[in-house]
Amino acid sequence: MIEVRQLRKSFGPQLILEDMDLRIENGESAVIIGRSGGGKSVLLKHIIGLLQPDAGEVFVDGENITHMSERQLLRVRSKFGMVFQGAALFDSMTVAENVAFPLERKHQFTPGEIAKRVAGVLELVDLPGTEKKKPAELSGGMRKRVGLARAIVYEPQILLYDEPTTGLDPIVSDSIDKLIIRVRDHLKVTSIVVTHDMRSARRVGNHVLMLHEKRIYANCTPEKLFASTDPVVRQFVDGVADE
Amino acid sequence: MNFLARTWVGEWLTGLGRLAVLTRDTVASCLTFKASRRDLLYQIYFIGIKSQAVVLVTGAFTGMVLTAQTYFQFHKVKMDTATLAVVGVSMCDELGPVLTALMVAGRVGAAIAAEIGTMRVTEQIDALRTLATHPIDYLVVPRLLASMIALPLLTIESIVLGIGSGYFVGTQLMGIDPTYLYFNMLKYTGDIDVVFGLVKSFVYGGIIALIGCYKGMTCGMGAEGVGRATTEAVVFSSITILITNFFLTLLLQRLYVLFWLS
Numbered sequence: 001m002i003e004v005r006q007l008r009k010s011f012g013p014q015l016i017l018e019d020m021d022l023r024i025e026n027g028e029s030a031v032i033i034g035r036s037g038g039g040k041s042v043l044l045k046h047i048i049g050l051l052q053p054d055a056g057e058v059f060v061d062g063e064n065i066t067h068m069s070e071r072q073l074l075r076v077r078s079k080f081g082m083v084f085q086g087a088a089l090f091d092s093m094t095v096a097e098n099v100a101f102p103l104e105r106k107h108q109f110t111p112g113e114i115a116k117r118v119a120g121v122l123e124l125v126d127l128p129g130t131e132k133k134k135p136a137e138l139s140g141g142m143r144k145r146v147g148l149a150r151a152i153v154y155e156p157q158i159l160l161y162d163e164p165t166t167g168l169d170p171i172v173s174d175s176i177d178k179l180i181i182r183v184r185d186h187l188k189v190t191s192i193v194v195t196h197d198m199r200s201a202r203r204v205g206n207h208v209l210m211l212h213e214k215r216i217y218a219n220c221t222p223e224k225l226f227a228s229t230d231p232v233v234r235q236f237v238d239g240v241a242d243e
Numbered sequence: 244m245n246f247l248a249r250t251w252v253g254e255w256l257t258g259l260g261r262l263a264v265l266t267r268d269t270v271a272s273c274l275t276f277k278a279s280r281r282d283l284l285y286q287i288y289f290i291g292i293k294s295q296a297v298v299l300v301t302g303a304f305t306g307m308v309l310t311a312q313t314y315f316q317f318h319k320v321k322m323d324t325a326t327l328a329v330v331g332v333s334m335c336d337e338l339g340p341v342l343t344a345l346m347v348a349g350r351v352g353a354a355i356a357a358e359i360g361t362m363r364v365t366e367q368i369d370a371l372r373t374l375a376t377h378p379i380d381y382l383v384v385p386r387l388l389a390s391m392i393a394l395p396l397l398t399i400e401s402i403v404l405g406i407g408s409g410y411f412v413g414t415q416l417m418g419i420d421p422t423y424l425y426f427n428m429l430k431y432t433g434d435i436d437v438v439f440g441l442v443k444s445f446v447y448g449g450i451i452a453l454i455g456c457y458k459g460m461t462c463g464m465g466a467e468g469v470g471r472a473t474t475e476a477v478v479f480s481s482i483t484i485l486i487t488n489f490f491l492t493l494l495l496q497r498l499y500v501l502f503w504l505s
Contacts, residue, residue, distance in 0.1 A: 045369075048373055050369050050372060050373070070372075070377060071377060073372075074372075074375045074376070074377060075375070077372065077373055077374075077375050078375040080373060081373070082370070082373040084366050084369070084370060085366075086365060086366060088365060088366040088367050088369065088370035089367075089370075090362075090367055090370070091365075091367075101374060101376075102374045102375065102376075105374065105375065105376050150374070151373075
C-alpha cells in the first residue's frame with residue numbers, strides 16, 4: 001500500500017504540490033491525470049523516493065520513506081519498477097544488457113538464469129529477438145517496451161509508469177495500453193500510471209486521480225470521471241483550452 | 244555588486260560542500276567494495292590505455308624542449324653536462340605529474356562529465372536509482388579507483404619518455420658528452436623525486452575523477468547544461484591540480500625533511 005500525507009513540494013519559488021493526500025491499495029491500478037507541468041511526474045518521483053518532499057510524508061507498505069537515506073531507499077526501491085517517459089535506457093548497453101542489469105546487480109542469478117529471464121520478459125513485451133540491438137536502433141514504442149521489460153524482470157510488487165504513451169502514434173499507444181493491462185494481470189502488481197492521454201486513462205485504470213491546482217481534485221472510477229459534470233473535470237476530459 | 248558577490252560566494256561554497264559530501268560517500272563506498280571488477284577494468288582501459296598517445300607525446304616533447312632550453316642557459320656557464328639532471332628532477336617532481344594530469348583532465352575529465360551529464364539529463368541516473376543501484380557505487384567509484392591507478396602509471400611513462408627524449412636531444416643534437424650527462428642525471432635525481440611525482444599523480448587522479456563525476460551529476464538540463472558541465476570539469480580540475488601542486492610540493496618536502504632525513 002502507498003500512502004502520501006500532506007505532501008508539499010516546490011522548486012525555487014514555484015509551488016508544485018500542496019497538502020496532497022493520496023492512498024493506493026495493493027493490487028490497485030491507479031491512473032494520475034492532470035495538465036502538463038501540474039506535478040504528476042513529481043508526485044510519482046516522491047512515491048519511489050527519487051525526490052524528497054519539503055513537507056509531508058510518504059509511506060510504502062506502512063514504512064515511512066520520507067527521511068530515509070539513499071542507501072536505505074535502495075531496499076525500498078527493490079519493490080518498485082519504473083517506466084520512464086523517455087524510457088531512460090542505458091545507451092551504452094544492448095537491449096539484453098539493459099534488461100539483465102537489475103538481475104546482474106543482485107548477484108543472485110547464474111548467467112543462464114539471467115539469459116532465460118531476459119528472453120522471457122522480452123517475449124512478454126512482444127520484442128523477442130531484439131537482445132543484441134542498441135537502444136539507438138529502436139523506435140519510441142520499442143524503447144518503452146524495453147523499459148517495461150527492464151522494470152518487470154525482477155518481479156517488483158509496484159509498477160510506476162511515467163507517461164507511457166506520450167509521443168507515440170495511436171496504434172502504438174494502444175499496444176502499450178494493452179501491454180500495461182497484460183503485465184498487471186500477469187504479474188498481479190500494483191500499477192500507477194501518470195498520463196494525460198484520456199483513452200489510456202479510461203482503459204488502464206480502475207481508479208483515476210485528477211491533479212488540479214497542486215492537489216488531488218478528483219478521486220473516482222474512470223466511469224464516474226468521464227460522466228462527471230464538474231466544469232474543471234469536463235474541461236480536462238474534453239480537452240478544451242481556457243478562453 | 245555586493246549581492247552578486249554574495250551569490251557567487253554562496254554558490255561556490257555550496258558547490259564545495261556538495262563535492263565534499265560526494266567525496267565522503269565515494270570513500271565510504273570504496274571501503275565496502277561495492278564496485279564491479281568489470282566496470283573498474285573498463286575504466287582503467289578507458290583512462291589508462293586510451294590516454295597513452297596524448298601522454299606520451301606530451302612527455303616526450305616536454306623533455307625535449309626542457310633539455311634544449313636548459314642547455315642554452317647552462318652552456319653559457321659551461322655546465323652542459325648538468326642539463327639532464329635539471330630535466331630529470333623537473334620531470335619527476337613537477338612536469339611529469341602535472342602535465343600528465345592536465346592532459347588527462349582535458350581528455351578524461353571532460354569525457355566523464357559529458358557521459359554522466361548526459362545520463363542525468365536523459366534520466367538514466369534516476370533509472371539506476373529505481374533499479375536499486377546507488378549511482379556512486381556504479382558511476383563514481385570505478386572511475387575514481389581507475390583514475391587513481393592509471394594516473395601514476397601514465398606519469399611513470401611520461402617521466403621515462405621525457406628523460407629519454409631529453410637524453411637524445413642532449414647527446415645527438417646538442418653534442419653533450421653522454422656519460423657525464425647520464426651520470427649527473429642519476430646523481431641529482433633521487434628515488435624521492437620519483438616518489439613525490441607518484442604521490443602527486445595519485446592525488447591528481449582523484450581530483451580529475453571526482454570533479455568530472457561531480458560536474459556530470461550536478462549538470463544543468465539540456466545540451467547546454469552538459470556542455471557547461473564538460474567545460475567546467477576541465478577548467479576546475481586543471482585549476483585545482485595547479486593549486487594543489489603548490490601546497491602538495493610544500494607538504495611533501497616538509498614530510499621528507501621531518502621523517503626521511505631525521
